[in-house]
Amino acid sequence: MDFDLSEEQRLLKDSVDRLMADRYGFENRQRYAKEPEGWSRDLWSAYAELGLLALPFDEAHGGFGGGPVETMTIMEAFGRSLTLEPYLATVILGGGLLKQGGSEEQKATYLPQIASGDLRLAFGHTERQSRYDLFHVGTSAQRDGGSFILNGQKSVVLHGDSADKILVTARVAGSRRDRDGIGLFLVDANAPGVSRRGYPTQDGQRAAEVTLESVRVDSGNVIGNPEGALPVVEKVTDIAIAALAAEAIGAMDEMLKLTVDYLKTRKQFNTTIGSFQVLQHRSSEMFIALEQGRSMAMFAAMMAQEQNPEERRKAISAAKVQIGRSGRFVGQQAVQLHGGVGMTMEYKVGHLFKRVTMIDTLFGDADHHLSNLAEAGGLMAA
Known part of the structure; x- marks a missing residue:
């Protein structure tokens, strides 16, 4: 199976990464959080101009016909930068419910408004x-x-x-x-x-x-x-969980990067603590947990559009279990290896860990989905 991004997907990734690097530093995020709505309307307009708000919708409704891979690319970048804007609520959940369950008239009325940034759901x-x-x-x-x-x-x-x-x-x-x-x-x-x-x-x-x-x-x-709206609600929720898994991967990736950089610069006993073998092992275990989560996030993205609800639900639950476990491990290690600074409000690692923890609880935590998976007979038949 080919996991390489297409040329269009690479361009999307580069564009989103560039926007986040230019305008979503940690200090900027703290400033955006103090705005009246708790997020930046200017950034929301930038998302619309870049086509991010239109991405999952059909061209007939002002979109670009993007799929789960494009959504995963955006959400990973958002996870690394800890974005505050209501992308999940408006585009993935609200827009997804209209796309999956709305009439043609409803789609024609509301989806272009979402794509342009004029309607928030x-x-x-x-x-x-x-x-x-x-x-x-x-x-x-x-x-x-x-x-x-x-x-x-x-x-x-x-x-x-x-x-x-x-x-x-x-x-x-x-x-x-x-x-x-x-x-x-x-x-x-x-x-x-x-x-x-x-x-x-x-x-x-x-x-x-x-x-x-x-x-x-x-x-x-x-x-x-x-x-009879429940099947549509369940499908869109599964798509949202796949998107959240990608966001969690972005946050975990950033926690690992910050931790490794810290180990390379923090000194004790006149040497960098990253030279201590036990801490090298810790960071290696963080990397393994991240990659385990990444593989399941990819699996969730591939299965998010599965038409068989039982198979889709098992795949999404399996991904949610691994993302929850990996997120907890990576976050705990990141905070511990940073020491006291990892728990301060002025440093990014603690905020990343909070976000990953909240993602674990959204739409069911790891324990809940593990129970669901067990009741369904496991991810694969014995």
Whole structure:
């Protein structure tokens, strides 16, 4: 199997790497985090100009028809630079749900707006009782003529405080843990009955608690089958996990680089600590963990578009397990080998470790996915 990038993919990688190097140093990131929305609108415009916001969408909808490999390339660069902008929330999750489940009219209306940077989306799915189960939905959607009335609460909605519209899962029929009866609704973030409480997350990103009180959504803003949205939600979530795996690889790669550079310059007993064999072994083990994670991130990218949901889910769970384990090991070693400076707010390593830790918990941590994989009989049949 050929893992080399094509000429177009190499050009994309070079462009994104150059943008990050020029405009996303760690000091710049700290400044962007202090902006009103917690991220840079100027950088968001730059992403649009470079075509990053349009990349996954079809040419008919203002996109470039990119696939998982292109997404992996972008997310690795974002992971190394610890970007704050709502790319995952808007392009991968929000745009992905519209691309996979929306009508042609909805795609034609909203996808070009995402590509141009004029529309920001969020995905409201988690509820206080749901933990990692996408089908555990208590928010209700009651039919009222040709509309639906939504009531409920969504927690930890990524970038929900700055989104223009929120894609919300709500139950049209069935009991709280039924897989059937779940609809997906596009809700105006400023609609009557919608309230948002934004806050910073541990890794410097933003999230919001969203409350829906008798929010009316007309039939034109229902995404797909109003009682059968779960398969689309699960597919897009799997695609998002593959993207997060790539972001984690970028963050781990940066942690390893910073750690090796530190070992080459920090001195004890009149010599650089990188000359001590035991620390060389530690950095070698970090490299092995990184490469194990990288191989599974590539596997996740290849399997993200798999049409068989069972096979896709097993591959994504296997990747999530390895990414979680590798991220924890690389992060712990990076902080320990740096000593006290690795834990300070002024140094990048601690922030990278926080981000990798948050990625582990998004859409299910390593233990959760290991359990899912075991119930499915493992990645490969015995």
